[in-house]
Structures are given as C-alpha cells and as structure tokens.
Amino acid sequence: MWPDRRIQDMLGIELPIIQAPMAGAGLADLAVAVCTAGGLGSLPCALLSPEQLRDQFGIIRQRTTRPVNVNFFCHPPPEPEAAREARWQQRLAPYYRELGLDPEIPAPPSNRAPFDDAFCTLIEELRPEVVSFHFGLPERSLLDRVAATGARILSSATTVDEARWLEDAGCHAIIAQGVEAGGHRGMFRTDDTATQIGTFALLPQVVDAVRVPVIAAGGIADGRGIAAAFMLGASAVQIGTAYLLTPEATIAEPHRRALAAGPDRATALTNVFTGRPARGIVNRIMQEIGPIAPDAPPFPLAGGALAPLRSASEPDGSEDFMPLWSGQSAGLCRAMPAGKLTRHLADEALARLTQRPKRPDRKGHGQ
Known part of the structure; x- marks a missing residue:
C-alpha cells in the first residue's frame, strides 16, 4: 500500500521508516526495537571503538536477524x-x-573517530546489510571494500550538489537532510549554513536530480510528515528526534x-x-x-x-x-516504546496516504 517500495525492497524491510543513527542517544536496544517492528534500526558508531561496535552488533544479532544499519562519520581529521x-x-x-x-x-x-581501516575490516567481518555515512563518504579504497561485502550504502546530502556527488560515488540511496533535522548537519561540499534549506524544499529537488531512491530526513515526527514526504517523491523517511523520548534512548x-x-x-x-x-x-x-x-x-x-x-x-x-x-x-513527539512508535508512525502515514479526497458539493464545499 506504500506508493514507493524501492527502499523496502532494496533493504529488505517491512516499513519505510529508518531510525536515525544518533551518536550518544541510542545503541543496540533502540536498533533492535525498530528492526523487530519492521523498520530499519541503526547503530551509531561515531562514539564507539571497534571493540564496542563488535559488542553492540553482537547484541543486535542475538536478538534479531532483520536488516540493520551501522553508521559512521567520515570527516577529515582536523589539524x-x-x-x-x-x-x-x-x-x-x-x-x-x-x-x-x-x-x-x-x-x-575528542573521541569522534572517522571511518578507517579498522572499522572497515570489522564491516568485512560482521557484514551488516546497510552501512551509512555522515559528512560525505570515506576514501575510495575503503568504500570499495564496504561495497564488496554486499552492504547497501547510504549517505546524507544537504544540497542537490551533494546528492549528485553521492550518486556518482556509488550510493544506493540518498538521505535528503533538511535544515530542520536535529544533530549534526551532514554538509560536506559546503560550509555555508545560511544557504541550507528545509526538508520539503530540498526533497523534491533531490528526487528530480538523481535516479536512486531518496530518503527524507528533518522535521518528520508523525504520520502527516511521512505522508507529505512520500507525496514529494521520497521512498522512505529517516526519523531521529521522535525516538529520543522512547525508553530505549540513552539520553x-x-x-x-x-x-x-x-x-x-x-x-x-x-x-x-x-x-x-x-x-x-x-x-x-x-x-x-x-x-x-x-x-x-x-x-x-x-x-x-x-x-x-x-x-x-x-x-x-x-x-x-x-x-x-x-x-x-x-x-510533535510522543513518549512510547520504540517498536510501538514505529508501528504507530507507519499506521498514521498509511491512513493519510490512502485517505480518499472529499468530493465538493454543489456549493463548492467538501463532503
């Protein structure tokens, strides 16, 4: 009943809802809850060592065999x-x-480490179904190794230019991150925050500019926002702030x-x-x-x-x-368990997407 199933079919998930990987705000418990509810749970790795990543991923695999996303920062180390x-x-x-x-x-x-050879070696061992990046993509040799595992690769774009660059680099899907989004901006080909635009202005322009499926992110926390994203061409949504009030969040x-x-x-x-x-x-x-x-x-x-x-x-x-x-x-956020929230968001969105428009009466009013 979803108008675009490309992300669901590509990632092997029931619902087109991705839990945003929020470093410091959620670990295995949150990812498992979203996965078992039918969405794509995410494990943020920016604050984890390779050993901690191994431990958290092991917990996820003990509790679910459904697809999971592991996320990394790929910023250049500062001088x-x-x-x-x-x-x-x-x-x-x-x-x-x-x-x-x-x-x-x-x-x-600071302990925010970018994706490197040690993390890449672990990805080759653990073989998660989805690997996502923030702040662009890692160097080509590392990206090729990730792709060779069969993982689907996602990354965030905050401009149309960034979206085109990510598609050309081999991303299987692009996250269009509007300026409403919480946490770090994924910008990597610009540092001008003044020209960053909102989700529902960015989304259709990215959809028109690339061939791969697009995931909407930023300011989406209920079924109305999800339905609106699909109407503008999204194949899925990535939701972060709404999950912060769940008991599984670690804030x-x-x-x-x-x-x-x-x-x-x-x-x-x-x-x-x-x-x-x-x-x-x-x-x-x-x-x-x-x-x-x-x-x-x-x-x-x-x-x-x-x-x-x-x-x-x-x-x-x-x-x-x-x-x-x-x-x-x-x-717009509601405090409820993450699995229940995932299902509730999907039900709300489908109700909006399948709602028949009211026919105008003879006086021009809806009925």
Missing part, C-alpha cells in the same frame, strides 16, 4: 591549531572558575525534560559543542557564547574543552553545558 584552541579555552575560562575548575588544565581529546534526564517541553524550547544550529554546525535545544552555553562561536576549534576538537564543564555540572542535573540535540519537530 590542531594551538592558538585557536587557547582562545577557546580562554573563552570558557569563566565557566571553569564558576564550577571551581582550573581553566589551565589541558582539554581532554540523560535533563535532555528528556528539554524535549518534553516541546514548542516551549527553541532550537538553533550551533558549533559550540563540537566545532561543526548541529541543531539542538537552546541552553545557557548556546545563549551566552553562540550559537555560532567563531573561536570554536574545528570538528570535533571544540568538545574537548567542554568535557570538564559537563562532568562537573551534569551530575547535579544541569543542562547548561550539555548538547540537547533535537530537530524542530520536538513538539
């Missing part, structure tokens, strides 16, 4: 800039002193409270937490030094200097220095 990092540390110094910390202590390293309690406030809390693109534009709920640190801070070191180095502030404040329930990743659709 350290001592002067910029010192300016960033100085910018944060008042917060260190407020929390009784020494502002001169060295910032701990901290202050993050849950902020999400539950829905439209009472604004979101904005910010670089203060990692050095790369990402959408989150506005909190103290975003208000006071951002949301876009010119002094922030490049991704992912900015997060190191924030780590001591988070460690000192979060045990007391503070959200002041915590990234509260969220898309613009938080006000």
Whole structure:
C-alpha cells in the first residue's frame, strides 16, 4: 500500500521508516526495537571503538536477524591549531572558575573517530546489510571494500550538489537532510549554513536530480510528515528526534525534560559543542557564547574543552553545558516504546496516504 517500495525492497524491510543513527542517544536496544517492528534500526558508531561496535552488533544479532544499519562519520581529521584552541579555552575560562575548575588544565581529546581501516575490516567481518555515512563518504579504497561485502550504502546530502556527488560515488540511496533535522548537519561540499534549506524544499529537488531512491530526513515526527514526504517523491523517511523520548534512548534526564517541553524550547544550529554546525535545544552555553562561536576549534576538537564543564555540572542535573540535540519537530513527539512508535508512525502515514479526497458539493464545499 506504500506508493514507493524501492527502499523496502532494496533493504529488505517491512516499513519505510529508518531510525536515525544518533551518536550518544541510542545503541543496540533502540536498533533492535525498530528492526523487530519492521523498520530499519541503526547503530551509531561515531562514539564507539571497534571493540564496542563488535559488542553492540553482537547484541543486535542475538536478538534479531532483520536488516540493520551501522553508521559512521567520515570527516577529515582536523589539524590542531594551538592558538585557536587557547582562545577557546580562554573563552570558557569563566565557566571553569564558576564550577571551581582550573581553566589551565589541558582539554581532554575528542573521541569522534572517522571511518578507517579498522572499522572497515570489522564491516568485512560482521557484514551488516546497510552501512551509512555522515559528512560525505570515506576514501575510495575503503568504500570499495564496504561495497564488496554486499552492504547497501547510504549517505546524507544537504544540497542537490551533494546528492549528485553521492550518486556518482556509488550510493544506493540518498538521505535528503533538511535544515530542520536535529544533530549534526551532514554538509560536506559546503560550509555555508545560511544557504541550507528545509526538508520539503530540498526533497523534491533531490528526487528530480538523481535516479536512486531518496530518503527524507528533518522535521518528520508523525504520520502527516511521512505522508507529505512520500507525496514529494521520497521512498522512505529517516526519523531521529521522535525516538529520543522512547525508553530505549540513552539520553540523560535533563535532555528528556528539554524535549518534553516541546514548542516551549527553541532550537538553533550551533558549533559550540563540537566545532561543526548541529541543531539542538537552546541552553545557557548556546545563549551566552553562540550559537555560532567563531573561536570554536574545528570538528570535533571544540568538545574537548567542554568535557570538564559537563562532568562537573551534569551530575547535579544541569543542562547548561550539555548538547540537547533535537530537530524542530520536538513538539510533535510522543513518549512510547520504540517498536510501538514505529508501528504507530507507519499506521498514521498509511491512513493519510490512502485517505480518499472529499468530493465538493454543489456549493463548492467538501463532503
């Protein structure tokens, strides 16, 4: 009954719903719940070591044999800039002193590792059905090795130019990520956030520009959004923020409270937490030094200097220095188990897609 089954047939899933891989917000439990409900569960690997990936993937395979997606960042490693990092540390110094910390202590390293030979070797061993990437694609030799496993390859595009580039590079499907989406922007052929566009403007343009199936992402959290995406040519949707209020999500309690406030809390693109534009709920640190801070070191180095502030404040329930990743659709989210949510979203969307339009009466009114 879905108007376009290309993603379902390609990936071997029952429902055209992909759980967004959100680093730090979900692991095996969330992926399994979505897989068993008929969608495509995703395991985010940006914060995992190869050993942790092996363990989490093993848990998934013990609990389901359905297709699963593993996701990696593929950003170029940044060149350290001592002067910029010192300016960033100085910018944060008042917060260190407020929390009784020494502002001169060295910032701990960030652990967001890009896809590399070690991860690729593990993919060759574990052979997941789907491998997705953020920030473009890895180098050609690694991508060819992933393709040789038979995995379907997905990646995010935030512009039509990026979508065409991904298709030419061999992606089997493209995720059209609108500016409404929570978390990191997948942009990789531009750094201009001012020209990033919304999902329902980007989606049909990407559909028209490429031959492969397109997955809509950003601001979709209920059946109305899913139905609208299909009407604009999507073959599936990728949903993130709606899954953050599920019990399977691994976010901290202050993050849950902020999400539950829905439209009472604004979101904005910010670089203060990692050095790369990402959408989150506005909190103290975003208000006071951002949301876009010119002094922030490049991704992912900015997060190191924030780590001591988070460690000192979060045990007391503070959200002041915590990234509260969220898309613009938080006000549409419902707290329910992930499997039930997946089915509910699909049922809502199908009801919209199969609803017959009302016929106008003689006076021109619908009936």
